[in-house]
Amino acid sequence: MEPEKAFAEKLTRRGVSRRDFMKYCTALTATMGLSAAYVPKVAEVLAATAQRPPVIWLHFAECTGCSEALLRTQYPYVDDLILEVLSVEYHETIMAAAGQQAEDQLHQAVKKYDGQFICVVEGAIATKFNGGYGKIGGRPFLQIAKDVCTKAAAVICMGSCSAFGGVQAAAPNPGGYKGVGDALGIKTLNIPGCPPNPVNFVGTVVNYLLLGKLPDLDDLGRPLFAYGKTIHDQCPRRSHFENDEFVEEFGSEEAAMGYCLYKMGCRGPETYNNCPVAKFNNGTSWPIEAGHPCIGCSQPDFWDEMTPFFEEL
């Protein structure tokens, strides 16, 4: 318990109360599907370990929205995550090095932590024309991924692009884009979403640090603690669905009363995610709360399978 106390004290100095911190740990523990008995242990893990687990974060065909999503994490704030919980060895957006120095850093980190690092991938991989549609410094993503992902202790796909291919894999997919697992023929842990909720990334990492293994996954490689139920089954508007109370126009009286968005094209019934429970940006809101139908962004091939958006299923 000592490290936990020390960490809480540190948070206090930075304006975060011990109560808030424990509240966060409780919420995270619940999100992860663990019993309340784990709360102090989760707090301990976040209180930092002697050697921070090395993370190599690769960017392929993507918009960096998933990195941005991670930057929005609160408790632990991202500075704690970077300075005290993880050791982010390579991440093109936040690292100070660039060009040749960045390349060198990648190679050094892969060599130094061979078989031990967590590889997080954001973005899809081009496979057509020898992977020619997607390169960094003249090297195809496909080659970089083969070199790096195969040496990792675990590969975490952050977002729908690395998990399932995303927007660049949508028809007609001119570059032959695929998710990482598909492109390399390996098993990956997938945290899909456009972007995913950072709480599910933190939950996965804490699970790894706490129990020494990755969380249980469904057949699409998604952690069951986050993706075990549909949006529809957890939706606070569900009773309106059962009572045939539907929104049929945005801004209408029914919309103002918070009726069900099924007829506005909501994909909640077909989408597995914990958005209604976890919510985004420190529990501020989520799409259906903002009156917007779910677009199914964490399901495979959602750009092809869930469109046209705003049309009833």
Next chain:
Amino acid sequence: MAVGVEIPENARIIRNLLMGAQFQHDHIVHFYHLHALDWVDIVSAITKADPAKTAALADNVSNAQVGGAAYYKQVQQRLKTFVDSGQLGPFSNAYWGHSAYQLPPEANLMATAHYLEALKLQARAARMHAIFGAKNPHLQTLAIGGVTCVRDLKPDRIAEFLYLWKETQAFIRDVYIPDLLAVASFYKEWGSIGGTTNFMAWGEFPESDQEPDSLFMPRGVMMKRDLAGVKMADQEKVTEYVTRSWYEDGGAKHPYEGETKPVQEDPKYNPDKGKYTWFKAPRYTDEPCEVGPLARVLVAYGYGHKEVKAVVDSVLKQLGIPAAALFSTLGRTAARGIETLVIGERMETWINALIANVKKGDTATYQAWKMPDKGMGFGLNDVPRGSLGHWIKIEGGKIKQYQYVVPSTWNLGPRDDKGKPGPLEEALIGTPVADPKQPLEILRTVHSFDPCVACGVHVIDPDSNEVYKVRAV
């Protein structure tokens, strides 16, 4: 526009508030997390700075709410512990100790502390988006005809937004701008490096349904650095070249006629004579134009925009530099801070207008519309990185043609048929580089554009000396 719908006033205000929050958030993150380490040496902050002197410096230049010798000592200790662990993480292998770093150690420590403060602040600032837009990033509230967040037009939600806006704007006023001025004062020579020639802004923040007249950040174009010659910009004058891009050849085309046909092969990188990028080359009246914070500020300044002019003049005075120094890397980075301050201040009037509407019972957020069988239209915006245009043609109730021209293609696009370079390429010519193997100076100008690519600049070939005309400093 293509479907002929006028959105309600509340929808316009909420869109402005979301965009305003985007400017506040993005520009803070750009300055502290994507650009500052080009100017700030973290190793100097850890090993050489005196916390007490840093506190005195900070008290002198900024109004930051946190500070004092104990605070700076703690930040320094935290980073020391981090470095002593041997795991340098994102600070590994950078250009620390490079001769082009010119800040005194105490200024380095102050800026590094604010780098960490800003990491926290931006997570809170992003909640403004979630209040009306469900989440950040990738908001879900925008719909053709308005916004969907009708249930969030409530006192508690608006008050929460107001609180977050206040906290963020206080940081901009009391920390970001003072830091910007403090850092800039040590790098005044960058007021003559990294400039471009032509500037264009579509403008943003409509304050009535009259566009472009009511845009708070105005629409305009300025050619050849002529501050007195700013004119209204017209989307009809936009074309895009693909000669040097990995698309099937074709002449310069207006976006209504534009095509996007990628080459059907492994694209070859041929920067000398052939194709070398996925970016197209946008042109305005056949000229390359810089877009983004500097373009917006110059256009507004040229028009004599009251709020922008006041802040620009005050910044120039405090730094003791002439208006001509705006055409530079320093000017671009300063303009980003200037517009953040001005736009952030303006947001208060939008919040008050929303409150007044809700108070009188007006909660309209959406106007119904019908998809036409045939139609065409364009949407012109200015987002944090610069001018963003969308062009659409509708036929049979479906999209027939769609093109967009985004900020980073304006700024980073390749040469055109006549061999004219794009703005970034132009800006880099003549950049002094002390050590070609550690081209920190190149990064400064590249990052000042806030490019929308995971940015890796490679200058590893000695031949680059010719390309960039390196001279010793």
